[in-house]
Each structure stands twice: as C-alpha cells, then as structure tokens.
Amino acid sequence: MxxxxxxxxxxxxTADRLKISNNPPASVRVHLTETITLLESIRAEWEEYCAEHSLGTPAIRITSGYRSPALNKAVGGVKNSAHVAGYAADLQPVNGKQVEFEKFFATVFSRMGYGFDQIIIEKSKTARWVHVGYKRPEDGKQRHQCFSLKV
Incomplete structure (x- = not known):
C-alpha cells in the first residue's frame, strides 16, 4: 500500500498563496518517484519503531517536497536544493512525537543500510522537521550524511 x-x-x-506554479517537469517527476520509494521505506521502518515503542500512529506528513525554482527562491532555499530536483522531502510525524522521530533517524534509520544522501534534523524558532535527501542533485551521489542543523 x-x-x-x-x-x-x-x-x-506557500505556492498556492503566492500563486507560484509548482508543477514539476517530467524529469523531476522521475526523481520524485525515486524519492517516494525511500519515503515508503522510512514509513515502514517508522511503523515498526512506533509499534515497538508504543508511539501511536506511524503516519508521516510531508511539509515540503518538490519546490519549483520560483518557490524555492520564495522560501529562501539554497540554489542547489535537492527539493528543486525532486530529491528531497521535509517530514514530521503525525503522532506529534518529533523528538522520538528525530532519534529514530539519527540512531536507527540512518544505520539500516538504505541509500540516501542526507538526513538533516532541522529546527527553526517555530517548527521542527527532518529533511531527507535521496540523491545529491549535482551528480546523483548518496553521501549517507546525518546531522542536526538550526535554521
């Protein structure tokens, strides 16, 4: 499923509010499909983790996926963002267990052998999320980096 x-x-x-087109070209749709495959693996592993630790629903919300170049600029994203290539998604757990979600990525998922480029645990003054990059847009490499970043 x-x-x-x-x-x-x-x-x-944001794209809706600013009336910015966020319709990806065909080449980016292929990348989105690849990224979704990784997200499905994350969801399956998070489901097991939630069951083992009695954390409730394992549903995951995508707070930012693909960004057209115009949308990426509007939200202050870096020019070479994996979001623009369709190779990234920012995630939050629907169950609200953000600290456990971050721990899951840092101590469990990042060490399971799945291919990924970056897992970045991020937070701003008002929100927290986990950025998952599937491939580096420049060369398609997967660096298997996992770290925290304050925005």
Missing part, C-alpha cells in the same frame, strides 16, 4: 503520492510531494500552501 502506498503511503505517499506525487501530489503530496508537489503540494505547497
């Missing part, structure tokens, strides 16, 4: 869709990966309240 699929938990994620391309529609979820391209949906953006």
């Amino acid at each position: 699929a938990n994620f869709t391309i529609a979820e990966m391209v949906q953006s309240n």
Whole structure:
C-alpha cells in the first residue's frame, strides 16, 4: 500500500498563496518517484519503531517536497536544493512525537543500510522537521550524511 503520492510531494500552501506554479517537469517527476520509494521505506521502518515503542500512529506528513525554482527562491532555499530536483522531502510525524522521530533517524534509520544522501534534523524558532535527501542533485551521489542543523 502506498503511503505517499506525487501530489503530496508537489503540494505547497506557500505556492498556492503566492500563486507560484509548482508543477514539476517530467524529469523531476522521475526523481520524485525515486524519492517516494525511500519515503515508503522510512514509513515502514517508522511503523515498526512506533509499534515497538508504543508511539501511536506511524503516519508521516510531508511539509515540503518538490519546490519549483520560483518557490524555492520564495522560501529562501539554497540554489542547489535537492527539493528543486525532486530529491528531497521535509517530514514530521503525525503522532506529534518529533523528538522520538528525530532519534529514530539519527540512531536507527540512518544505520539500516538504505541509500540516501542526507538526513538533516532541522529546527527553526517555530517548527521542527527532518529533511531527507535521496540523491545529491549535482551528480546523483548518496553521501549517507546525518546531522542536526538550526535554521
């Protein structure tokens, strides 16, 4: 059963509000499909983790997926963002267990042998999320980096 869709990966309240097109070209849709495959693996592993630790629903919300170049600029993203290439998603757990979600990525998922480029545990003054990059846009490499970043 699929938990994620391309529609979820391209949906953006910011794009809607600013009337910015966030419709990806065909080449990026292929990348989104690859990224969704990784997200499905994350969802399956998070489901097991939630069951083992009695954390409730394992549903995951995509807070930012694909960003057109115009949307990326509007939200202050870096020019070479993996989001623009369709190779990244920012995630939050629906169950609200953000600290456990971050711990899951840092101590469990990042060491399971899945291919990924970056897992970045991020927070701003008002929100926390986990950025998952599937491949580096420049060369398609997967660096297997996992670290925390304050925005």
